[in-house]
Amino acid sequence: MARAKRSTKEKLLDAAEKRFARRGFHGTSLREITGEAGVDLALVNYHFGGKKPLFAAVLERRGAVLNEERLRRLTEVRRAAAPRPASTEAVIGAFFDPILDFLAHAGPGWHSYFSLLAWVNNSPEWGRRLMSKTFNATVREFIGALMESLPGAAPEDVFWGYNFLTGALTLSLAETGRLDILSSGLCRSTDVAAIRARLGPFVAAGLRGLAQAGTPRG
Amino acid sequence: MARAKRSTKEKLLDAAEKRFARRGFHGTSLREITGEAGVDLALVNYHFGGKKPLFAAVLERRGAVLNEERLRRLTEVRRAAAPRPASTEAVIGAFFDPILDFLAHAGPGWHSYFSLLAWVNNSPEWGRRLMSKTFNATVREFIGALMESLPGAAPEDVFWGYNFLTGALTLSLAETGRLDILSSGLCRSTDVAAIRARLGPFVAAGLRGLAQAGTPRG
Protein backbone atom coordinates (compact mmCIF):
# COMPACT_ATOMS: atom_id res chain seq x y z
CA MET A 1 0.00 0.00 0.00
CA ALA A 2 1.64 3.17 -1.13
CA ARG A 3 -1.32 5.20 0.06
CA ALA A 4 -1.16 6.62 3.56
CA LYS A 5 -4.06 5.90 5.87
CA ARG A 6 -6.80 8.45 5.66
CA SER A 7 -7.00 10.64 8.70
CA THR A 8 -10.18 10.87 10.74
CA LYS A 9 -10.82 14.31 9.35
CA GLU A 10 -10.57 13.05 5.80
CA LYS A 11 -12.78 10.06 6.54
CA LEU A 12 -15.41 12.40 7.92
CA LEU A 13 -15.14 14.79 5.00
CA ASP A 14 -15.45 11.95 2.50
CA ALA A 15 -18.46 10.41 4.22
CA ALA A 16 -20.15 13.76 4.73
CA GLU A 17 -19.58 14.70 1.11
CA LYS A 18 -21.23 11.51 -0.06
CA ARG A 19 -24.24 11.74 2.23
CA PHE A 20 -24.84 15.47 1.95
CA ALA A 21 -24.79 15.11 -1.82
CA ARG A 22 -27.60 12.58 -1.78
CA ARG A 23 -29.98 13.97 0.81
CA GLY A 24 -28.88 17.51 1.54
CA PHE A 25 -27.94 19.11 4.82
CA HIS A 26 -31.13 18.59 6.79
CA GLY A 27 -31.73 15.13 5.35
CA THR A 28 -28.43 13.76 6.60
CA SER A 29 -27.70 12.98 10.24
CA LEU A 30 -24.32 13.00 11.87
CA ARG A 31 -24.91 9.39 12.88
CA GLU A 32 -25.25 8.43 9.23
CA ILE A 33 -22.02 10.21 8.42
CA THR A 34 -19.97 8.86 11.31
CA GLY A 35 -21.40 5.40 10.71
CA GLU A 36 -20.28 5.46 7.08
CA ALA A 37 -16.90 6.87 8.08
CA GLY A 38 -16.46 4.24 10.77
CA VAL A 39 -15.76 6.89 13.33
CA ASP A 40 -17.28 7.92 16.64
CA LEU A 41 -20.13 10.39 16.62
CA ALA A 42 -18.47 12.86 18.95
CA LEU A 43 -15.49 13.33 16.66
CA VAL A 44 -17.46 15.61 14.37
CA ASN A 45 -17.70 18.18 17.11
CA TYR A 46 -14.12 17.62 18.17
CA HIS A 47 -12.61 18.12 14.71
CA PHE A 48 -15.06 20.53 13.11
CA GLY A 49 -17.08 22.05 15.90
CA GLY A 50 -20.52 21.03 14.66
CA LYS A 51 -22.61 19.94 11.72
CA LYS A 52 -22.66 23.26 9.89
CA PRO A 53 -18.89 23.81 10.06
CA LEU A 54 -18.48 20.27 8.73
CA PHE A 55 -20.74 21.13 5.81
CA ALA A 56 -18.77 24.27 5.09
CA ALA A 57 -15.51 22.34 5.29
CA VAL A 58 -16.78 19.82 2.74
CA LEU A 59 -17.57 22.62 0.33
CA GLU A 60 -14.30 24.38 0.93
CA ARG A 61 -11.96 21.41 0.55
CA ARG A 62 -12.41 20.68 -3.13
CA GLY A 63 -13.62 24.18 -3.88
CA ALA A 64 -10.13 25.49 -3.29
CA VAL A 65 -8.69 22.88 -5.65
CA LEU A 66 -11.28 23.67 -8.29
CA ASN A 67 -10.66 27.41 -8.06
CA GLU A 68 -6.93 26.94 -8.45
CA GLU A 69 -7.26 24.75 -11.51
CA ARG A 70 -9.80 27.04 -13.12
CA LEU A 71 -7.66 30.11 -12.64
CA ARG A 72 -4.61 28.24 -13.94
CA ARG A 73 -6.42 27.40 -17.17
CA LEU A 74 -7.88 30.88 -17.49
CA THR A 75 -4.41 32.37 -17.24
CA GLU A 76 -3.24 29.87 -19.82
CA VAL A 77 -5.88 30.67 -22.43
CA ARG A 78 -5.45 34.36 -21.84
CA ARG A 79 -1.71 34.15 -22.38
CA ALA A 80 -2.17 32.02 -25.49
CA ALA A 81 -4.47 34.64 -27.01
CA ALA A 82 -2.52 37.72 -25.92
CA PRO A 83 -2.50 40.51 -26.75
CA ARG A 84 -6.05 39.86 -27.94
CA PRO A 85 -8.61 38.74 -25.35
CA ALA A 86 -9.28 35.03 -25.05
CA SER A 87 -12.23 33.77 -27.06
CA THR A 88 -15.57 33.06 -25.44
CA GLU A 89 -15.14 29.37 -26.18
CA ALA A 90 -11.71 29.30 -24.53
CA VAL A 91 -12.95 31.05 -21.40
CA ILE A 92 -15.88 28.69 -21.16
CA GLY A 93 -13.53 25.76 -21.61
CA ALA A 94 -11.35 26.97 -18.75
CA PHE A 95 -14.48 27.14 -16.63
CA PHE A 96 -15.99 23.76 -17.54
CA ASP A 97 -13.05 21.52 -18.33
CA PRO A 98 -11.60 21.26 -14.82
CA ILE A 99 -14.93 19.93 -13.61
CA LEU A 100 -15.30 17.50 -16.46
CA ASP A 101 -11.70 16.33 -16.12
CA PHE A 102 -12.07 15.73 -12.41
CA LEU A 103 -15.30 13.87 -13.06
CA ALA A 104 -13.77 11.68 -15.73
CA HIS A 105 -10.39 10.91 -14.26
CA ALA A 106 -10.45 11.53 -10.52
CA GLY A 107 -12.06 9.45 -7.80
CA PRO A 108 -15.73 9.18 -6.86
CA GLY A 109 -15.32 11.92 -4.30
CA TRP A 110 -15.47 14.54 -7.01
CA HIS A 111 -18.68 13.00 -8.25
CA SER A 112 -20.34 13.49 -4.90
CA TYR A 113 -18.81 16.92 -4.56
CA PHE A 114 -20.26 18.27 -7.78
CA SER A 115 -23.62 16.75 -7.04
CA LEU A 116 -23.52 18.53 -3.71
CA LEU A 117 -22.42 21.73 -5.38
CA ALA A 118 -25.42 21.53 -7.68
CA TRP A 119 -27.63 21.13 -4.65
CA VAL A 120 -26.11 24.08 -2.83
CA ASN A 121 -26.12 26.32 -5.87
CA ASN A 122 -29.90 26.02 -6.21
CA SER A 123 -30.63 26.33 -2.53
CA PRO A 124 -31.99 29.64 -1.29
CA GLU A 125 -30.83 28.62 2.16
CA TRP A 126 -27.15 27.98 1.35
CA GLY A 127 -26.64 29.24 -2.17
CA ARG A 128 -26.10 32.85 -1.29
CA ARG A 129 -23.63 32.75 1.57
CA LEU A 130 -21.66 29.56 1.07
CA MET A 131 -21.32 29.68 -2.70
CA SER A 132 -20.33 33.32 -2.63
CA LYS A 133 -17.71 32.84 0.02
CA THR A 134 -15.90 30.06 -1.80
CA PHE A 135 -16.37 30.94 -5.44
CA ASN A 136 -17.04 34.65 -5.94
CA ALA A 137 -13.46 35.75 -6.44
CA THR A 138 -12.84 33.16 -9.12
CA VAL A 139 -16.20 33.63 -10.79
CA ARG A 140 -15.66 37.37 -11.06
CA GLU A 141 -12.42 36.70 -12.92
CA PHE A 142 -14.29 34.54 -15.40
CA ILE A 143 -17.12 37.02 -15.87
CA GLY A 144 -14.51 39.67 -16.58
CA ALA A 145 -12.90 37.42 -19.16
CA LEU A 146 -16.28 36.76 -20.74
CA MET A 147 -16.92 40.48 -21.03
CA GLU A 148 -13.58 40.96 -22.75
CA SER A 149 -14.38 38.14 -25.15
CA LEU A 150 -17.73 39.72 -26.04
CA PRO A 151 -16.89 43.32 -26.85
CA GLY A 152 -19.92 45.53 -26.87
CA ALA A 153 -22.05 43.21 -24.82
CA ALA A 154 -23.91 44.85 -21.97
CA PRO A 155 -22.60 43.83 -18.54
CA GLU A 156 -26.11 42.86 -17.44
CA ASP A 157 -26.34 40.45 -20.35
CA VAL A 158 -23.06 38.82 -19.39
CA PHE A 159 -24.09 38.48 -15.76
CA TRP A 160 -27.36 36.91 -16.75
CA GLY A 161 -25.55 34.77 -19.29
CA TYR A 162 -23.29 33.52 -16.55
CA ASN A 163 -26.37 32.72 -14.50
CA PHE A 164 -27.86 30.63 -17.33
CA LEU A 165 -24.48 29.02 -17.99
CA THR A 166 -24.00 27.89 -14.43
CA GLY A 167 -27.61 26.75 -14.24
CA ALA A 168 -27.12 24.49 -17.25
CA LEU A 169 -23.91 23.16 -15.76
CA THR A 170 -25.47 22.68 -12.36
CA LEU A 171 -28.38 20.58 -13.52
CA SER A 172 -25.99 18.43 -15.54
CA LEU A 173 -23.87 17.83 -12.46
CA ALA A 174 -26.81 17.02 -10.24
CA GLU A 175 -27.23 13.64 -11.92
CA THR A 176 -30.85 13.34 -11.01
CA GLY A 177 -31.40 10.61 -13.59
CA ARG A 178 -34.32 12.49 -15.04
CA LEU A 179 -32.79 12.85 -18.48
CA ASP A 180 -32.43 9.08 -18.60
CA ILE A 181 -36.15 8.67 -18.04
CA LEU A 182 -37.15 11.48 -20.38
CA SER A 183 -35.05 10.10 -23.23
CA SER A 184 -36.03 6.49 -22.47
CA GLY A 185 -32.39 5.61 -21.92
CA LEU A 186 -31.02 7.35 -25.00
CA CYS A 187 -29.08 9.81 -22.82
CA ARG A 188 -27.49 9.16 -19.48
CA SER A 189 -27.07 11.74 -16.74
CA THR A 190 -23.70 10.31 -15.83
CA ASP A 191 -22.24 10.53 -19.35
CA VAL A 192 -19.44 13.05 -18.88
CA ALA A 193 -18.33 12.79 -22.50
CA ALA A 194 -21.82 13.72 -23.67
CA ILE A 195 -21.81 16.80 -21.47
CA ARG A 196 -18.34 17.76 -22.63
CA ALA A 197 -19.33 17.59 -26.27
CA ARG A 198 -22.48 19.68 -25.86
CA LEU A 199 -22.39 22.05 -22.93
CA GLY A 200 -19.60 24.24 -24.31
CA PRO A 201 -21.17 24.77 -27.74
CA PHE A 202 -24.56 25.39 -26.18
CA VAL A 203 -23.50 28.12 -23.80
CA ALA A 204 -21.05 29.73 -26.23
CA ALA A 205 -23.80 30.06 -28.81
CA GLY A 206 -26.19 31.23 -26.11
CA LEU A 207 -23.84 33.94 -24.90
CA ARG A 208 -23.21 35.20 -28.41
CA GLY A 209 -26.91 35.17 -29.16
CA LEU A 210 -27.64 37.03 -25.97
CA ALA A 211 -24.95 39.63 -26.63
CA GLN A 212 -26.21 40.21 -30.17
CA ALA A 213 -29.85 40.39 -29.15
CA GLY A 214 -28.97 42.73 -26.31
CA THR A 215 -26.79 45.23 -28.12
CA PRO A 216 -29.51 46.98 -30.14
CA ARG A 217 -31.46 47.41 -26.94
CA GLY A 218 -28.84 49.56 -25.20
CA MET B 1 -65.04 40.14 0.73
CA ALA B 2 -65.71 38.58 -2.62
CA ARG B 3 -63.16 35.85 -1.99
CA ALA B 4 -64.38 32.65 -0.39
CA LYS B 5 -62.61 31.46 2.74
CA ARG B 6 -59.66 29.26 2.05
CA SER B 7 -60.26 25.68 3.06
CA THR B 8 -57.97 23.97 5.54
CA LYS B 9 -56.45 21.96 2.72
CA GLU B 10 -55.61 25.12 0.80
CA LYS B 11 -54.20 26.80 3.87
CA LEU B 12 -51.93 23.85 4.43
CA LEU B 13 -50.87 23.70 0.79
CA ASP B 14 -50.07 27.41 0.77
CA ALA B 15 -48.06 27.28 3.97
CA ALA B 16 -46.24 24.12 2.96
CA GLU B 17 -45.41 25.59 -0.44
CA LYS B 18 -43.86 28.62 1.16
CA ARG B 19 -41.85 26.75 3.76
CA PHE B 20 -40.71 23.88 1.57
CA ALA B 21 -39.48 26.40 -0.98
CA ARG B 22 -37.23 28.09 1.54
CA ARG B 23 -35.74 25.16 3.43
CA GLY B 24 -36.54 22.04 1.50
CA PHE B 25 -38.36 18.91 2.59
CA HIS B 26 -36.16 17.80 5.46
CA GLY B 27 -35.52 21.33 6.65
CA THR B 28 -39.19 22.07 7.21
CA SER B 29 -41.23 20.62 10.06
CA LEU B 30 -44.94 20.02 10.07
CA ARG B 31 -45.19 22.22 13.12
CA GLU B 32 -43.73 25.12 11.15
CA ILE B 33 -46.24 24.54 8.38
CA THR B 34 -49.29 24.13 10.56
CA GLY B 35 -48.20 27.09 12.65
CA GLU B 36 -48.00 29.32 9.59
CA ALA B 37 -51.28 27.96 8.29
CA GLY B 38 -52.95 28.50 11.66
CA VAL B 39 -54.34 24.99 11.83
CA ASP B 40 -53.80 22.02 14.08
CA LEU B 41 -50.80 19.77 13.58
CA ALA B 42 -52.84 16.60 13.24
CA LEU B 43 -54.74 17.91 10.26
CA VAL B 44 -51.83 17.24 7.94
CA ASN B 45 -52.24 13.54 8.50
CA TYR B 46 -56.00 13.76 8.37
CA HIS B 47 -56.17 15.57 5.03
CA PHE B 48 -53.03 14.33 3.29
CA GLY B 49 -51.90 11.22 5.11
CA GLY B 50 -48.41 12.38 6.04
CA LYS B 51 -45.60 14.77 5.25
CA LYS B 52 -44.52 13.19 1.98
CA PRO B 53 -48.00 13.08 0.48
CA LEU B 54 -48.38 16.74 1.44
CA PHE B 55 -45.16 17.54 -0.39
CA ALA B 56 -46.35 15.67 -3.46
CA ALA B 57 -49.69 17.46 -3.31
CA VAL B 58 -47.94 20.83 -3.24
CA LEU B 59 -46.02 19.95 -6.38
CA GLU B 60 -49.06 18.55 -8.11
CA ARG B 61 -51.46 21.42 -7.46
CA ARG B 62 -49.86 24.13 -9.55
CA GLY B 63 -48.05 21.63 -11.74
CA ALA B 64 -51.34 20.65 -13.30
CA VAL B 65 -52.19 24.30 -13.97
CA LEU B 66 -48.77 24.94 -15.46
CA ASN B 67 -48.96 21.89 -17.71
CA GLU B 68 -52.34 22.91 -19.01
CA GLU B 69 -51.25 26.45 -19.83
CA ARG B 70 -48.05 25.27 -21.48
CA LEU B 71 -49.84 22.79 -23.68
CA ARG B 72 -52.44 25.40 -24.58
CA ARG B 73 -49.73 27.76 -25.81
CA LEU B 74 -47.85 25.01 -27.58
CA THR B 75 -50.99 24.07 -29.49
CA GLU B 76 -51.49 27.73 -30.31
CA VAL B 77 -48.02 28.33 -31.76
CA ARG B 78 -48.19 25.07 -33.66
CA ARG B 79 -51.50 26.01 -35.24
CA ALA B 80 -50.24 29.48 -36.07
CA ALA B 81 -47.27 28.03 -37.93
CA ALA B 82 -49.08 25.14 -39.63
CA PRO B 83 -48.47 23.41 -41.90
CA ARG B 84 -44.85 24.21 -41.12
CA PRO B 85 -43.50 23.26 -37.69
CA ALA B 86 -43.41 25.97 -35.05
CA SER B 87 -40.12 27.84 -34.73
CA THR B 88 -37.66 27.05 -31.97
CA GLU B 89 -38.26 30.47 -30.48
CA ALA B 90 -42.02 29.99 -30.44
CA VAL B 91 -41.76 26.57 -28.77
CA ILE B 92 -39.40 27.97 -26.16
CA GLY B 93 -41.77 30.85 -25.60
CA ALA B 94 -44.65 28.47 -24.98
CA PHE B 95 -42.47 26.71 -22.43
CA PHE B 96 -41.15 29.76 -20.59
CA ASP B 97 -43.87 32.38 -20.87
CA PRO B 98 -46.48 30.69 -18.68
CA ILE B 99 -43.96 30.63 -15.84
CA LEU B 100 -42.91 34.23 -16.36
CA ASP B 101 -46.51 35.38 -16.69
CA PHE B 102 -47.54 33.62 -13.50
CA LEU B 103 -44.54 35.12 -11.74
CA ALA B 104 -45.29 38.62 -12.92
CA HIS B 105 -49.04 38.76 -12.60
CA ALA B 106 -50.25 36.05 -10.23
CA GLY B 107 -49.93 35.89 -6.46
CA PRO B 108 -46.91 35.14 -4.31
CA GLY B 109 -47.84 31.46 -4.22
CA TRP B 110 -46.42 30.98 -7.69
CA HIS B 111 -43.20 32.58 -6.56
CA SER B 112 -42.76 30.00 -3.83
CA TYR B 113 -43.88 27.23 -6.13
CA PHE B 114 -41.26 27.90 -8.77
CA SER B 115 -38.57 28.26 -6.17
CA LEU B 116 -39.60 24.91 -4.81
CA LEU B 117 -39.67 23.46 -8.30
CA ALA B 118 -36.11 24.62 -8.82
CA TRP B 119 -35.14 22.92 -5.61
CA VAL B 120 -36.82 19.66 -6.52
CA ASN B 121 -35.49 19.65 -10.06
CA ASN B 122 -31.89 19.64 -8.82
CA SER B 123 -32.46 17.13 -6.06
CA PRO B 124 -31.23 13.59 -6.63
CA GLU B 125 -33.63 12.52 -3.93
CA TRP B 126 -36.83 13.93 -5.42
CA GLY B 127 -35.95 15.05 -8.93
CA ARG B 128 -36.31 11.70 -10.58
CA ARG B 129 -39.62 10.39 -9.31
CA LEU B 130 -41.65 13.50 -8.47
CA MET B 131 -40.64 15.65 -11.43
CA SER B 132 -41.15 12.82 -13.85
CA LYS B 133 -44.57 11.94 -12.54
CA THR B 134 -45.96 15.45 -12.86
CA PHE B 135 -44.15 16.84 -15.88
CA ASN B 136 -42.90 14.10 -18.19
CA ALA B 137 -45.93 13.93 -20.46
CA THR B 138 -45.89 17.66 -21.10
CA VAL B 139 -42.12 17.87 -21.42
CA ARG B 140 -42.10 15.10 -24.01
CA GLU B 141 -44.52 17.13 -26.10
CA PHE B 142 -42.18 20.10 -26.00
CA ILE B 143 -39.10 18.05 -26.81
CA GLY B 144 -40.96 16.65 -29.79
CA ALA B 145 -41.83 20.17 -30.91
CA LEU B 146 -38.20 21.23 -30.48
CA MET B 147 -37.07 18.35 -32.67
CA GLU B 148 -39.52 19.38 -35.37
CA SER B 149 -38.26 22.95 -35.17
CA LEU B 150 -34.65 21.83 -35.58
CA PRO B 151 -34.72 19.52 -38.59
CA GLY B 152 -31.61 17.40 -38.85
CA ALA B 153 -30.66 17.80 -35.23
CA ALA B 154 -29.72 14.57 -33.49
CA PRO B 155 -32.27 13.52 -30.84
CA GLU B 156 -29.51 13.22 -28.26
CA ASP B 157 -28.56 16.84 -28.85
CA VAL B 158 -32.14 17.98 -28.34
CA PHE B 159 -32.50 15.98 -25.14
CA TRP B 160 -29.29 17.43 -23.77
CA GLY B 161 -30.33 20.85 -25.01
CA TYR B 162 -33.54 20.52 -23.05
CA ASN B 163 -31.50 19.59 -20.03
CA PHE B 164 -29.38 22.74 -20.34
CA LEU B 165 -32.46 24.82 -21.04
CA THR B 166 -34.29 23.67 -17.96
CA GLY B 167 -31.14 24.05 -15.89
CA ALA B 168 -30.81 27.67 -16.91
CA LEU B 169 -34.47 28.25 -16.17
CA THR B 170 -34.26 26.44 -12.87
CA LEU B 171 -31.43 28.47 -11.45
CA SER B 172 -33.18 31.64 -12.50
CA LEU B 173 -36.32 30.57 -10.64
CA ALA B 174 -34.45 29.55 -7.51
CA GLU B 175 -33.88 33.18 -6.59
CA THR B 176 -30.86 32.46 -4.48
CA GLY B 177 -29.78 36.10 -4.58
CA ARG B 178 -26.33 35.08 -5.72
CA LEU B 179 -26.50 37.01 -8.96
CA ASP B 180 -27.25 40.14 -6.96
CA ILE B 181 -24.04 39.70 -5.02
CA LEU B 182 -21.95 38.73 -8.03
CA SER B 183 -23.06 41.75 -10.01
CA SER B 184 -22.87 44.07 -6.98
CA GLY B 185 -26.54 44.87 -7.35
CA LEU B 186 -26.54 45.48 -11.09
CA CYS B 187 -28.80 42.45 -11.64
CA ARG B 188 -31.55 41.18 -9.39
CA SER B 189 -32.57 37.56 -9.05
CA THR B 190 -36.19 38.56 -8.72
CA ASP B 191 -36.30 40.65 -11.90
CA VAL B 192 -38.75 38.69 -14.03
CA ALA B 193 -38.55 41.16 -16.90
CA ALA B 194 -34.78 40.69 -17.08
CA ILE B 195 -35.20 36.93 -17.31
CA ARG B 196 -37.90 37.26 -19.93
CA ALA B 197 -35.73 39.44 -22.13
CA ARG B 198 -32.70 37.15 -21.97
CA LEU B 199 -33.54 33.54 -21.26
CA GLY B 200 -35.36 32.93 -24.53
CA PRO B 201 -32.65 34.38 -26.80
CA PHE B 202 -29.97 32.54 -24.84
CA VAL B 203 -31.45 29.07 -25.10
CA ALA B 204 -32.70 29.52 -28.65
CA ALA B 205 -29.20 30.45 -29.77
CA GLY B 206 -27.79 27.64 -27.66
CA LEU B 207 -30.07 25.03 -29.20
CA ARG B 208 -29.27 26.18 -32.72
CA GLY B 209 -25.58 26.19 -31.96
CA LEU B 210 -25.80 22.74 -30.46
CA ALA B 211 -27.76 21.39 -33.42
CA GLN B 212 -25.28 22.85 -35.90
CA ALA B 213 -22.23 21.66 -33.99
CA GLY B 214 -23.78 18.23 -33.61
CA THR B 215 -24.87 17.57 -37.15
CA PRO B 216 -21.41 17.08 -38.69
CA ARG B 217 -20.63 14.62 -35.92
CA GLY B 218 -23.36 12.13 -36.86
Next chain:
DNA sequence: AATAGACTTCAACGGTCGTTCAATAACTGG
Protein backbone atom coordinates in the same frame (compact mmCIF):
# COMPACT_ATOMS: atom_id res chain seq x y z
C1' DA C 1 9.44 5.57 32.15
C1' DA C 2 6.88 9.74 33.16
C1' DT C 3 4.26 13.46 31.59
C1' DA C 4 1.71 16.55 28.59
C1' DG C 5 -1.13 16.99 24.88
C1' DA C 6 -3.91 15.26 21.19
C1' DC C 7 -7.24 12.08 20.05
C1' DT C 8 -10.99 8.77 20.83
C1' DT C 9 -14.77 6.48 23.31
C1' DC C 10 -19.08 6.03 25.75
C1' DA C 11 -23.20 7.43 27.72
C1' DA C 12 -26.34 10.67 28.26
C1' DC C 13 -28.70 15.26 27.88
C1' DG C 14 -32.70 18.18 26.36
C1' DG C 15 -35.24 19.01 22.30
C1' DT C 16 -37.77 18.25 18.21
C1' DC C 17 -39.46 15.20 14.90
C1' DG C 18 -43.67 12.63 12.34
C1' DT C 19 -47.38 10.13 13.62
C1' DT C 20 -51.36 8.36 16.25
C1' DC C 21 -55.76 8.20 18.84
C1' DA C 22 -59.55 9.10 21.55
C1' DA C 23 -62.38 13.09 22.40
C1' DT C 24 -64.94 16.94 20.93
C1' DA C 25 -66.96 20.15 17.58
C1' DA C 26 -69.05 21.40 13.27
C1' DC C 27 -71.64 20.40 9.54
C1' DT C 28 -75.43 18.01 6.61
C1' DG C 29 -79.22 15.57 4.93
C1' DG C 30 -83.50 13.53 6.84
Next chain:
DNA sequence: CCAGTTATTGAACGACCGTTGAAGTCTATT
Protein backbone atom coordinates in the same frame (compact mmCIF):
# COMPACT_ATOMS: atom_id res chain seq x y z
C1' DC D 1 -84.29 18.71 15.76
C1' DC D 2 -81.89 14.57 15.38
C1' DA D 3 -78.51 11.21 13.52
C1' DG D 4 -74.51 10.40 11.00
C1' DT D 5 -70.69 11.96 8.79
C1' DT D 6 -66.85 14.98 8.46
C1' DA D 7 -63.59 17.94 10.51
C1' DT D 8 -60.84 19.56 14.38
C1' DT D 9 -58.58 19.41 18.80
C1' DG D 10 -55.21 18.35 22.41
C1' DA D 11 -52.22 15.23 24.34
C1' DA D 12 -49.13 11.83 24.01
C1' DC D 13 -46.05 8.24 21.83
C1' DG D 14 -41.46 6.38 20.55
C1' DA D 15 -37.69 7.62 17.68
C1' DC D 16 -34.08 10.29 16.34
C1' DC D 17 -31.64 14.65 16.40
C1' DG D 18 -27.08 17.65 17.50
C1' DT D 19 -24.34 18.47 21.18
C1' DT D 20 -21.80 17.79 25.50
C1' DG D 21 -18.60 16.23 29.18
C1' DA D 22 -16.08 12.99 31.65
C1' DA D 23 -13.18 9.16 31.21
C1' DG D 24 -10.03 6.53 28.62
C1' DT D 25 -6.27 5.73 25.07
C1' DC D 26 -2.58 6.86 22.21
C1' DT D 27 1.76 9.52 20.90
C1' DA D 28 5.67 12.24 21.26
C1' DT D 29 9.01 14.60 24.05
C1' DT D 30 11.92 14.83 27.97
